Amino acid sequence: MIGLFDRLSLPLLRALDPEDAHTLAIKALRFVRGSKPADPPELAVQAFGLTFPNPVGLAAGFDKNAVAPDALLRLGFGFVEVGTITPRAQAGNPRPRLFRLAADGGVINRLGFNNEGAAAALARLSARAGNGGVVGVNVGANKDSADRTEDYVRLIETFSPVASYFTVNVSSPNTPGLRDLQQAEALDELLDRVVEARDRAHRRGGPVPLLLKIAPDLTLSDLDDVVGIARKHRVDGMIVSNTTISRPGSLRDRETAKEPGGLSGRPLFKLSTRMLAETFVRAEAAFPLIGAGGIDSGAAAIAKIKAGATLVQIYSALVYRGVGLVAEVKRDLSAAIKRGNRNSLGAMIGVDVAEITAESWPT
Numbered sequence: 001m002i003g004l005f006d007r008l009s010l011p012l013l014r015a016l017d018p019e020d021a022h023t024l025a026i027k028a029l030r031f032v033r034g035s036k037p038a039d040p041p042e043l044a045v046q047a048f049g050l051t052f053p054n055p056v057g058l059a060a061g062f063d064k065n066a067v068a069p070d071a072l073l074r075l076g077f078g079f080v081e082v083g084t085i086t087p088r089a090q091a092g093n094p095r096p097r098l099f100r101l102a103a104d105g106g107v108i109n110r111l112g113f114n115n116e117g118a119a120a121a122l123a124r125l126s127a128r129a130g131n132g133g134v135v136g137v138n139v140g141a142n143k144d145s146a147d148r149t150e151d152y153v154r155l156i157e158t159f160s161p162v163a164s165y166f167t168v169n170v171s172s173p174n175t176p177g178l179r180d181l182q183q184a185e186a187l188d189e190l191l192d193r194v195v196e197a198r199d200r201a202h203r204r205g206g207p208v209p210l211l212l213k214i215a216p217d218l219t220l221s222d223l224d225d226v227v228g229i230a231r232k233h234r235v236d237g238m239i240v241s242n243t244t245i246s247r248p249g250s251l252r253d254r255e256t257a258k259e260p261g262g263l264s265g266r267p268l269f270k271l272s273t274r275m276l277a278e279t280f281v282r283a284e285a286a287f288p289l290i291g292a293g294g295i296d297s298g299a300a301a302i303a304k305i306k307a308g309a310t311l312v313q314i315y316s317a318l319v320y321r322g323v324g325l326v327a328e329v330k331r332d333l334s335a336a337i338k339r340g341n342r343n344s345l346g347a348m349i350g351v352d353v354a355e356i357t358a359e360s361w362p363t
Contacts, residue, residue: 083138089117110261160201269294280308298332
């Protein structure tokens with residue numbers, strides 16, 4: 001059924017303006033019915049104190065307003081991350097702000113945290129609170145905020161009763177100055193305050209894991225600081241990575257590549273995977289990692305796991321491959337486990353890190 005849906009819908013969606021296509025895809029999810037497909041037991045993952053039925057998640061950015069997490073889980077994702085959500089609603093940057101690089105399997109966006117705000121998302125997540133499934137909440141700061149750290153604190157306090165986990169997004173390139181929060185002094189203060197807020201909420205309810213999402217454009221010196229500070233504050237995990245402001249020399253759609261914004265999809269794969277491996281080395285198993293950036297096949301997902309990921313997230317590849325990609329990736333992961341005579345993916349995590357970090361830097 002999903003294969004038929006993809007064959008019918010993808011040509012239509014690709015004929016539309018990218019943002020209009022995204023809006024239509026969100027609306028279409030209301031028609032997704034039925035129960036979530038059962039996953040083979042070997043795909044189950046324990047991480048951050050949570051149980052994931054499979055390691056394939058939907059990255060933040062697709063369901064910005066928590067409109068359809070249950071429909072997305074029914075499509076076979078092991079977890080869904082909604083957002084990025086800001087305290088107040090904001091329109092984001094002017095359109096056009098979303099661009100396909102079809103020849104490259106890539107996407108450029110400069111959306112700018114467009115979302116309906118915390119109150120709207122909270123109402124939706126509260127209404128589905130008893131439905132189960134792992135639904136993370138990606139939080140960010142308003143563009144015009146006078147105290148961006150306070151925005152994160154407020155969001156942690158607001159969503160603690162309904163979030164399976166939090167992702168602190170300080171790595172979007174589309175809110176001016178946001179990436180400055182990855183600098184050592186600012187990040188130290190930010191994590192100090194959001195961890196304190198999370199722990200206060202923990203005393204009122206259950207523990208909510210806290211993850212940090214970073215850019216792939218950090219220098220290795222900056223990465224040393226970021227991982228060190230994350231370990232100091234005992235965050236529960238990191239997501240590597242967000243979109244890149246770089247433009248690989250291999251891009252074929254050179255004209256569209258001139259558009260400012262964050263590049264995602266296949267052109268991001270090599271850089272984000274290298275940063276994942278570098279982060280794995282520095283984390284020293286202090287916490288699990290989620291690998292994101294350029295996953296468009298089962299082989300790409302396996303490569304992320306071998307570079308240090310415990311879980312993976314996809315998004316941009318859905319533009320070109322459709323939702324059938326989720327089942328394909330899971331089939332390939334199951335096959336990899338069986339080929340290796342393993343019971344789970346755990347034995348594969350990080351096995352290629354030494355080789356990856358010895359290679360020349362991706363350009």
